[in-house]
Amino acid sequence: SDGRKGHDKLFASEVILSEDRKSVFLKIPDMKPAMQMEIKYNLMAEDGTWLSQFIHHTIHVLGDPITLSTLGFNGDELTSVPNSPSNVVLGRSEKEFRDRGLEPGLSLTVNSLKSGEKIVDVRRSRLASLHIPKVETPSPFMESGAFNLVWEGFLHSDFTREVTIEADYRGFLDVTINGLEILSGGTYKNAGYRKLASIKSEPIKLVSGLNPIKITLASPEEITYMGDPIDPSDVGLRLFWESSVFSREPIPPNVLWFSPISAGIDRFSKIHEGRELFASHNCISCHLPSEQLLSRKIMPELLWKAPSLDGIGNRVKPEWLSKWVENPALIRPDATMPAVIHGDLPAGTTNHISAYLLSLSDSSGTMNRMIRGDPVRGSLIFKALGCIGCHSNPGEKTNDQFQRVSLDYAHAKWKPEALKDFILNPVRYHLSSRMPNFKLDEDQAKDLTAYIISENRVSLDYKSSFLGGDVDLGKELLVSSGCLSCHSMNVEFSNNYKAPSLQDLEKGDWSKGCLSVSEEAFGQAPRFNFTNKERKSLQAFGKVDVNNLYRKVSSLAAERQLTSLRCIACHTIDNIEDTWSKVMAESEELISNDELGRALGLEQIWDYQGRPDLTWLGGKLNIEWMHDFIAGRIPDKPRGGLIAKMPAFSVHARSVSRGLAMMHGIDPESAIKTTLIDPEGIQIGEELIKTAGGFACVTCHGIGNQPATGGVLIESINFSKVTNRLRNEYYHRFMMNPQRIIEDTMMPRYTNDSGKTFLTNYYGGNAQKQFDAIWKYIQSINPS
Structure with missing residues (x-):
């Protein structure tokens, strides 16, 4: 096997050739009974021909070595299997x-x-x-x-x-x-x-x-x-x-x-991490760059701003806001927002700023109305959408081993109607929000809201609960404390907070101010909840030319966003299992796929519920289609019978799609090669997909408005959604050997190792030409 989780990789240490020279015995140390086993071999025959093949079998009982002679083997002739020097030093398996x-x-x-x-x-x-x-x-x-x-x-x-x-x-x-x-x-x-x-x-x-x-x-x-x-x-x-x-x-x-x-690699890893921390914590909003730098291509993260404060009084509850203004890390330890309240500010500053922000409201209490949703159905939607990949269940009150974002305080933060509105449109007040848009309907959003804010949730520590404050003084403190460096407001007054420019910062002492470890050295700088490791990475970044923030490397930007947007919460990549699957594997809840599908209004779902793997994504999808799909601009998902639903990351789509392509060595500006119309090829392709005399593709794949003949359970992607989506090169790779790309795919392999198929009446069985004819036929289909 390949040594992945659930796939132990074993090696033969000794081998015997039978006396009749027709059988081989392998000695495998620590061999145990196995329900499913695969042996791959690459042997050279006496005439020099290489034989490469595999055997699938089950081992119920281990035999006694004494019985080898009865099987035609001489146990005294065991020959050690040699190891190359590199294997001796570095091993033979991933572990x-x-x-x-x-x-x-x-x-x-x-x-x-x-x-x-x-x-x-x-x-x-x-x-x-x-x-x-x-x-x-x-x-x-x-x-x-x-x-x-x-x-x-x-x-x-x-x-x-x-x-x-x-x-x-x-x-x-x-x-x-x-x-x-x-x-x-x-x-x-x-x-x-x-x-x-x-x-x-x-x-x-x-x-x-x-x-x-x-x-x-x-x-x-x-x-x-x-x-x-x-x-x-x-x-x-x-x-x-x-x-x-x-x-x-x-x-x-x-x-x-x-x-x-x-x-x-360690030295540069620290600099890269410090650079990312500087960008993701919005440091550039206080430490402003020169006008010359502003004209350059920049890290995408530098364009990501904090949520707008317009109408915030409509959205959040007073006690939560007061606690958040006091110190965000007390509620969410991984918060990127710092504490801006310090000892040099007037007493009651937290309450005064909170009072002003809460005055930014025009909802007359409508946002605080209870949501008439079904929390039970909301719980199913929470699991069906894969929310559990990024968030622990609300109210679990435990340290999450998967490092997901806790929702324990969501009920204390959000007014119910506002939370529902946020779920429906996460970027309305926060354009660069990492929370994606699942494009739910009103009832689904209400059900999900009802589940998140239902009973038995964690209570806030209200030692410094909101007691009211001076709105006018709060307004003055807001513009002087640095809040408006990061947060926008549709108001006429301007931000009065001053901090060293980016150029001055480059020459400064990176052990003081925001990166201080002692309260005395902070001065009036904001207090971030940096770990010692993060602080050292930022200091390493400060020792290089900080103008590198204004040099964009698209492939690196995409790689960072795969992490920051938590793409691995739902998708595997490079044999790394997604968080969603890990959570479900450890869950004691027994919920059928049919229940999850019905919660999203899906009457019929596919048997195969595998979500796309990201390993080859940049070389798999056409860039413009990938962009539109990530941005949420494609109304019909290609996998219509899949419960999971790809949400929209509208702000990040361009950077991710182009950067992933470049990571795979593909020029995003290169034009998609158009296939010339070939009537004969189209006709042969149409014959090849039929059940009679073809590969029976129509059993699982619909063609436009014509559904798959095998029914919904075994259905897969409609042929009308293939050629505008896939790169031609990837299509041919997949057709040659689907399991080499997606191990658990239901798609059968039609080729042998020599590149031939069993349909010899078309192009002499040449798989490349046959699959090209199918591509030409698919291209000729009008999209459904």
């Missing part, structure tokens, strides 16, 4: 790799050629791919100019086998595996620097285990050797491999490993 300090991915070192090959960044790269547009640099820690990128680590192969390596690239490329150069090339001026080049290696031998790999990609120099200037161009790489048992594919992230210690 052993991790025990020895390895982590998934490759180290990526960025060298600035403008500064004499100075190392400006070292970070983890989950893929052997990247696209850097000419308007960006490969790292925020370099300004501009020529550079080279060096990926290093190990390529893991489960067997000793021959593979070919292929690259699509822009720039100057060199690839070595096991110390041997296998690829070398460059996109020279006479070939047009902007053009994508391809290069393919001769077959090379990978040993079973870890194979050292080094990839170097350099940008063109700024001038040629003749002194001619070179216009800036994009630089990029996509690295593929192919063997006799799998077709051409990007090298999967689960076979890449590296040593963070050897790469020296």
